[in-house]
Structures are given as structure tokens and as C-alpha cells.
Amino acid sequence: MTSNTLGNRDLMRAMNRSIVLNIIKTHGPIARADMARRTGLSPATITGIAADLIEEGLIFEKETGDSSGGRRPILLALNPEGGYVIGIKLTENNLIGALTDLKTNVLVKKVRQLGERSVEPIVESLAKLVLDMLLEAGLPKKKLLGVGIGLAGIVDFERGLLLQSPFFGWENIPLRDLVQERLNVPVYIDNDVNTLTQAEKWFGSGQGIDNFLTITIGRGVGMGIVVNGQFYRGFRGGAGEFGHLVIDENGPQCECGNRGCLEAFVSDPALVREGQAAFREGVLPGPVEGIEDLVRFAQQDVPAAVEIFERAGRVLGLGVANLINIFNPQRIIIGGEGVKLGSLLLNAMQPAMACHIMPGLQGDTEIQLEPWGDDAWARGAASLVLRELFESPIHRSPAFEEKASPQAAF
Numbered sequence: 001m002t003s004n005t006l007g008n009r010d011l012m013r014a015m016n017r018s019i020v021l022n023i024i025k026t027h028g029p030i031a032r033a034d035m036a037r038r039t040g041l042s043p044a045t046i047t048g049i050a051a052d053l054i055e056e057g058l059i060f061e062k063e064t065g066d067s068s069g070g071r072r073p074i075l076l077a078l079n080p081e082g083g084y085v086i087g088i089k090l091t092e093n094n095l096i097g098a099l100t101d102l103k104t105n106v107l108v109k110k111v112r113q114l115g116e117r118s119v120e121p122i123v124e125s126l127a128k129l130v131l132d133m134l135l136e137a138g139l140p141k142k143k144l145l146g147v148g149i150g151l152a153g154i155v156d157f158e159r160g161l162l163l164q165s166p167f168f169g170w171e172n173i174p175l176r177d178l179v180q181e182r183l184n185v186p187v188y189i190d191n192d193v194n195t196l197t198q199a200e201k202w203f204g205s206g207q208g209i210d211n212f213l214t215i216t217i218g219r220g221v222g223m224g225i226v227v228n229g230q231f232y233r234g235f236r237g238g239a240g241e242f243g244h245l246v247i248d249e250n251g252p253q254c255e256c257g258n259r260g261c262l263e264a265f266v267s268d269p270a271l272v273r274e275g276q277a278a279f280r281e282g283v284l285p286g287p288v289e290g291i292e293d294l295v296r297f298a299q300q301d302v303p304a305a306v307e308i309f310e311r312a313g314r315v316l317g318l319g320v321a322n323l324i325n326i327f328n329p330q331r332i333i334i335g336g337e338g339v340k341l342g343s344l345l346l347n348a349m350q351p352a353m354a355c356h357i358m359p360g361l362q363g364d365t366e367i368q369l370e371p372w373g374d375d376a377w378a379r380g381a382a383s384l385v386l387r388e389l390f391e392s393p394i395h396r397s398p399a400f401e402e403k404a405s406p407q408a409a410f
Helices: 003-027 030-040 043-055 121-135 177-185 192-203 266-282 289-297 303-327 335-341 343-356 372-390 397-404
Strands: 059-064 074-078 083-091 094-100 108-113 143-151 153-156 161-164 169-171 187-191 212-217 221-227 230-232 329-337 367-369
Touching: 003 030, 003 043, 003 169, 003 372, 030 074, 043 059, 083 121, 083 192, 083 372, 094 372, 108 121, 108 372, 121 143, 121 177, 143 177, 143 192, 143 372, 161 177, 169 266, 187 212, 187 372, 192 212, 192 221, 192 230, 192 372, 212 303, 212 335, 221 303, 230 343, 266 289, 266 303, 266 397, 289 303, 289 343, 289 372, 303 329, 303 343, 335 343, 343 367
Parallel strands: 083 143, 143 187, 212 329, 329 367
Antiparallel strands: 059 074, 083 094, 094 108, 153 161, 161 169, 212 221, 221 230
């Protein structure tokens, strides 16, 4: 038998394994016969793959299902305790970590403040956080499938390189390899909004949807993209910089150095800046130290504060309309701290969107709001690892294939 034939057979087995595992994740508990009908795989193939997955501890046999007159079928379900993953959100000031099971249920959560901001101390802090969470959960390292790290910036996911960090000023840092060498477990890094999008695709509102966008609003404005069921990162991981879509070339200065970016109108720092200018002009009754002060004035119907949020909402609506015209997504999920602003921002967004969406695309896209907290960011990072577990080998990253154990290859 030729090496090509063996390779093709191994690839087919790995693809079938992925199909079975995802059917159980999405539709389980499910009978083997139902799985065969849904997948088109033969009962023998289903039985063989299920036996391996049971032996690995990833799935288990559950209570019997309904009988149509014969013997009750045995159901297969995902075993949440078949393995564990750790996700970490690296912010400009903190590490936010979560240890989850295979269903992204958070078992341990820790927040650590950063001290030194150079590479080596932060790598050491990341590694120590992982080990501390394992210790608190009472889990051996062999049960850890991997670590996912999400952070702001441009990330080359395939090579594990942090190409540019807006918070730390780092460039071309092999962050994945540095943490992986310290821990000796698989590590994955990605832009933090991409990690949230992965979580939505595998476990959240993006399940079963082939075309959707995730937008986050808060400290900055970011976007994750799923097109034709596949995650889109661009040539070197820079796709999705929605916050740096230029709305007005003569607009306010953005932190990226350009002028008039959407983020310079909509992000929390931009809103605070507008509030501080309004106070200096004497149209706000008090100073604006943070976004909470501006929200309070708007809720008191102070006209200047209300107008700041409405203007930002209109800019956001214009930007979202442009996305709909370009991508024609089925759903846009808007989340992050900014969603907590609620009607202050979003009431003005809707009519602005409607004005700028092409007539033929009106009504195609569902807008869904999700006010994520810190847990969601960490779970999103954990989903980087879970994606590699559930992803078809056709789309799986080469790094995962190199790290996968012989058992995991079917």
C-alpha cells in the first residue's frame, strides 16, 4: 500500500472522527443509529470511532433513549471531564484566566495584576497562572489539553507570533513558543476578539451559522469574521480591524496614529474625551473622569451628554451598515463592555444602519447584543484549544497536528 493511500485513509479517518465528535457535541446525547442517519457514515464506522472516543474519555454512554418497540438505544454524549483547557485574556493591566471543561464550563477563575511589562516577566506570569489554576482545581498537567491566550493586537495565529501590540509596544514576539517552552503543553495565541468569535462559533450564538460577524465595543472596537463556515484572519492575522475603518479623515486623532477612525468616535476613551471637552465648554454639570460619569449625565437627560452618545451611535451604525454591504452576514453579534451602555448608544445606531444598508440587503442581518464579562473573554481564549480538538483536519492549524498525540489522530 502506497504512502499516499495510507495518508488519504488516515485523513479520511480523522475527518470522520471530527464529524462524529461534532455531532455528539451539537446534538448529543444521541444514538449511534441517529448519528449514522445524520452523517451518512456507516454504522460500523460510527461504532469504531465511538469506541475510540470512549476509550480516550472524550465521550461516554448515557441513559437509554426512547424505544420504538425494540431494545432501547444507548446514547452517546460529550464527556465534559474528558479533558480541560485554560484560557487567558492578556489585558494592558491584568491576566484574566479561566480553567474550563470541554463544554467551556468555568471551573476556576483567577485575575492577576501585571507588574513589569516586558516580555519575560509576562511570560513567567502567564505560566505561573496556568500552574496555579491546575493546582487549585486539583488536576494533573496531563489532563490539560492546552492553553489559549487572547490579547489585543495583530497576531499571526499559524506561527504564534504577536506582530504588534498596542498596549505593550511589542513587535514580532514569538509569544506562543515562549509560553509553550515554559509549560510543555500546546499553546495557541490569537487576537482577543477572534477568540470570542471562536467561542461563538463552537459553543454560542454562531453555532450552525456559516456567515456571521462578532463586534466588540469598549476599550477599543474589534471584529471577528466567519465566512462560509470558516474563520477569516486575513493574510497575516490583521483582518477584522473594524475600529480602524476611517469614518472622517479630518476627525479626531486615533491611538493608532491615524485620524477619524471609528474607534476614535465610539470607544470608551473617545467618549470620555468628548465628555471632558464638553465639561470644559461648560455644557456638562460636572467633570468626566470615566465612562460612568458620562453615562450618569446622559441618564439625567443632560443634552450634551445625550448628544455625545447619539453621535457615537450614528457613527457605529454607519460602520455596521458598511459591514453588511460588504459581507452580507446572517448575524452580527455585538458585545463587550460598551453594550452595557444600552439604549444610549444603540438607539441611534439602528436608524443610521437602516439609512446606509443597500435596499436589497435590508432585513438580511440579525443584530444580537451580548454584554460579555471577563469570563467570556477567558472562555473565548480557551476555545482556541477546543477549536483544535473539534475542527476538521482540513481546517485545523498545522501546529495542532505537530502537537497532537498519536491517540488524538484516531
